[in-house]
Amino acid sequence: MIDWEVVIGLEIHAQLATRSKIFSGAATAYGAPPNTQASLVDLAYPGVLPVLNAEAVRMAVKFGLAIGATIARRSIFARKNYFYPDLPKGYQISQYEHPVVSRGSLKVLLDDGTVKTIGVTRAHLEEDAGKSLHEGLANASGIDLNRAGTPLLEIVSEPDMRSAKEAVAYMKKIHTLVRYLEICDGNMQEGSFRCDANVSVRPRGQEKFGTRAEIKNLNSFRFVEKAIQYEVARQVELIESGGRVVQETRLYDSDKDETRPMRSKEEANDYRYFPDPDLLPVEIDAGFIATVRATLPELPDEKAARFARDLGLSLYDAGVLSASRELGAYFEAVLTGLGKAHAKLAANWVMGELSSALNRDGVEITASRVSPAALGGLLARIVDETISGKIAKEVFEAMWAEGQGADDIIEKRGLKQITDSGAIEGVIDAVIAANPKQLADYRAGKDKLFQFFVGQVQKATKGKANPAQLNELLKTKLGGPA
């Protein structure tokens, strides 16, 4: 049996969140009626010329700085020539030999807890094409050029990933990063964030890469994982049965969970790149880079490190809470009232109750029905022992449903914890009196029955008895197994 090593590189297309297109003034909003957001430039009318949207350059530079990459002082737009109806000019304006961003890297936390550095070869600016529509038209194809000219940042990784899971972890990290930087909305359903995966296999230990296949247009993390897994299995099986992998472009069919060779858009693959004479080279000076650098937010890795260092969170928790800027901000807002000493408690609640409620109801954290201050208020009641953690969950659900503060709900529902020893003792006495058989069994050595008595007391107090006090008092009263 040959031990196959998988080699993966990703080309991620992130749609930049500019208001207008990269070379025209038309809007970039998603979902407008066909061809209502296509200007004469997007339609490639005779005589029109592209004018670069400086905001797209700023965003690309921001990304480059965030991954520690080299920002080209001079980058050049080139034309990639091919005919297709959704490509109105007959060429795509892209960057070829001189991309704006090159040689960066980022760190990815793998499942086994190790951190892996993935290289980013380059990131370049280019325009998106339009869309061909084949449905609902008899004997014809429609073309919607709303998307034509939308700015894309194509982020090309080194072939550094060794499994589908690593590829997904890398893609997620880029996804987190572009949203942190507010340069891409990351919306995968709308195609704002998608990738092509280059996949090959080689016998472990072999230096030379195997022949790769490129799987086009993967628009979900799950598809990336499944498509790569399928492709790896296909290639291994092919080679082991005496075949050879051919370099080709493939499409992933999510319904059948398989990749298939794609009929090429163009007969030949000669794009005849040359510098676009309609656009000047993009000159970027140190001043501009400094200005952009000043706008960089705290990056995910920095935030996670700070959470771990200053708040004593585990690397895992710190990673989860810094996975989006909004989540991190929410978590930190909870701590404002609650105090950093209770960071672990806050982390558990944000990752636990809050996240499940958000997921269950499909609500964004920025629109959470329980504000960070309100959650902080609830957790403060756990800290000061007004309620137990268990009761707090009930209070949280009520807060979520009714929108009231924790104190109001605790008050209204009478959920305040019973910490009066006398009162708890009274309930214990009554429970013991009502359960002579269990008492006898317990004293005869069935120490598991201790929980039975805890349950009975909490049942009688509706769970309000302070758990620690209850345990203490119950032990004394039951007198331990004889």
Added chain:
Amino acid sequence: MLHNLSVGELAERLRSRELSSVELTRHFVERIERLNPALNALITLTADAALAAAAAADRRLASGEHGPLLGIPLIHKDIFCTDGVRTSCGSRMLDNFVAPYDATVVARLKAAGAVMLGKANMDEFAMGSSNETSYYGPVKNPWNIAKVPGGSSGGSAAAMAARLASFTTGTDTGGSIRQPAALTGVTGVKPTYGRVSRYGMIAFASSLDQAGVFARTAADAATVLKVIAGFDPLDSTSVDEPVPDYPAALDAPLSGMKIGLLREFFDGLEPRNAALIHDSLKVFTSLGAATMEVSLPHLPLSVPTYYVVAPAECSSNLSRFDGVRFGYRCDQPRDLADLYMRSRGEGFGPEVKRRIMTGTYVLSAGYFDAYYLKAQKVRRLITEDFRAAFERVDLLIGPTTPTPAFDIGAKIDDPVTMYLNDIYTIGANLAGLPGLSLPCGFVDGLPMGLQLIGPHFSEGRLLNAAHRYQRATEWHTHAPRGYER
């Protein structure tokens, strides 16, 4: 006669209300209707719109407004997009294309109150040196209708020579203003690359194309250039440099000006033509300029360089003509490939196809370095030659063309001979320099052109030199027989 008056004289009469723009416009419309059928200089005459624009100009004049071009009639080369008017670019491909917007040049002239009479014939997509590649048929040279007027702005040049408008616009990618200006005996200016916006000018070779003017005098050209020049945010390659007052600088003395005679331009030049250039030099010397011989060693490589760079860019620029969104579409396409192949095969003429194929070839994998990249290197060497020359002299002088106008049909089947027509003009395009052609005499009854080339943004100096020359000579006042009156 009105058509013999300069733009300045006409503006004065319009301003004094001695003449109305409607009268002037009618005069030119009548001339076009009478004289154009023999010349084929216009593809489209927009008489009604012209008269409406003239009436509007008259209202502005009546309200006390005045301007150097307010109410002055012109003809645009049919390469400039004109809102609501067919813009054919001389091609079957765009025979049905009505532009939905104005080119910047058109918009600026419109705003200045100039009156468009119509659209001038041209080589298809500006590819040609004789105006024979037009879908609308060849343009005839008013000096001899058996001769070509030059190209690609042959219609604009012929219309100017025949006095069908007060001025006309053109574009120059490898000599397309200067060469036809020379062959028709008019003054033609190709400005510095980036001086005039290319927005709305249908692209042939983007790094070489530049809009310019045909006029009867350098003074008129200066007036028009001042209006159309200047930065345009819609064209990234237009340059944000202030536009000098060209007319104000026309009379500056030439004393102390250093003029370089381009040695390479005289190799193999016909003696009678060379004699005219030497006569012109004497005029400049008498005006106080000093002359010296200058060599640009790489200039002889300009034709092959150009015929790599220009087709490369055109092969890409013309990809948008695919029969999908506008322009010619073949009948009943069977599928996408058929739509592309037949629409382009039927919509483009042979010269355009030749250049698309040449351009596609030089950009192809395996040939790119040997052709396109090499051509770009030579282009830099030529530019460097010019830069070095302009350290010694203020402007360069030489013939515009090797020969006067040739017979229609004489070279159309021999592209290489045809391409050599641009041998003296292409250098300025490759280096992005301003150039000007002005009439300097006759050979066999046909006008010859004197070419001036200056450093970047030296249009003012070129126009100044040309104007002083025209004050001292009368070559520019000659009109072809039958078109004076």
